[in-house]
Amino acid sequence: MLNTRDILETINMIREENLDVRTVTAGISLFDCVADDNKRLCDKIYDKITKTAENLVPVASSIEKEIGIPIVNKRISVTPISLVCGNATPDDCVAIARALDRAAATVGVNFIGGYGALVQKGMTKGSEALIDSIPDALSETNIVCSSVNVASTKAGINMDAVAKMGRIIKETAAKTADRDAIGCAKLVVFANVPEDNPFMAGAFHGIGESDCAINVGVSGPGVVAKAIERAGNVSFGELSDVIKKTAFKITRVGQLVAYEASRRLGIPYGIVDLSLAPTPAIGDSVAHILEAMGLEVCGTHGTTAALAMLNDAVKKGGVMASSHVGGLSGAFIPVSEDAGMIHAAEIGELSIEKLEAMTAVCSVGLDMIAIPGDTSADTISALIADEIAIGVVNNKTTAVRVIPAPGKKVGDSVEFGGLLGYAPIMPLRTPSSAAFIARGGRIPAPIHSLKN
């Protein structure tokens, strides 16, 4: 029998603490759309998406209403386009991006991900064309997201791809300069990318997945922060228990939504992603969780340890609440999307070096960080290389999503609105990394990748 305390706890989490399900993402394979003519490919992609995801938004909205939990985004992820575009030219690829954008708008989702390539070891002609098309594709579409995996623990780091992505990010920023370089907010560079991630900009439907799948991303930083505040001055063991219990409850909601969406849509249930995903709203911040643990400002000494404990406890609590856990599953630290991170960066207490250290113990990486517009492509590539190396050596996912906003310098800020938020421009090191990046080739896989 339900008791009043439990009922009120749930209602309070939704009313006061921003408990929500961040996303219900339908993963859709496009392998059966392959065609020898690009126009035909675009048509088949449009038809497959609009048919498979036809009911996604109405079903998610009815679940939202019936169980009373906000589902913030409904999204689609597809097979990486580089795997289905064959011998397309960059212009052909842009046409595919437009087809994705149209299909996503027709079914009414918030984002569509998968306009990307997997090039951890090398680039096919299709991958190269797709990567070259990213700046145009992201400037000419509204809700298409792009990701490129440039490294893995098994393959090492494809430094040619890293060098290229520095240039692509700069071009994307230039092409969307009139909108604070928003194209870069939809472009992420990965190491060890998960193939069932429901979160953007990195969502895509992996090659080992079934024809379609429902993946759900939970949220709830506000709930965890309040639980920690209520627990008061307790030891780390007890604090970890508080986080675990809270994560369990949050994840159970995600599992319920995933199960219901899968049943009603007749699409197999894939995974629940245990990530704590912040929004720019007050009371929905991962930084504030770390501060609730006893740090004056996120970014000060102790931040990495606090985040490591949080990340571990969230996984331990969440894993028992769901039958299949996957995706990124860890706390996110996107600067522009987190009120506490924005504040800490604005007052200069959160540096890019600290953020880099933090990514060694959580998901995902240097995320939604605005950097000076005159940053060179080489410096961006070097920033990517550092972050990717952390992922490759530590056997984890890492990623870079930076915004070199044209014309902006330290002291300015960029503003995207909505879930993407706003961010102060953060300073970078200025000495050149150009000769390092220019070497080209691959950084070999680390010795501990040889496990067999």
Add this chain to the structure above:
Amino acid sequence: MKKAVISVIGKDSIGIIAAVSGGCADFGVNIVEITQSVLDEYFAMIMLVDISKINRPFSEFVDAMAEMGKNSGLEIRAMHEDIFNAMHRI
């Protein structure tokens, strides 16, 4: 028995039980249990209701309750019991 939880949160409760009960009857929703509690400084009434004989889609009932709340300056939510069971029972 399929159940739902109606919560009424606000500062004033005069006539609200009657109004919510009337709404339930209209939809063929049967009240199983009513409890009252305090959430922060607010009055909170929790009703457990049986929706197995509901005569319209449950989502319409959710809207009707929310609307009734809006008209009387209260927050009225109807939520399927699944969410509470998921979160609080293993």
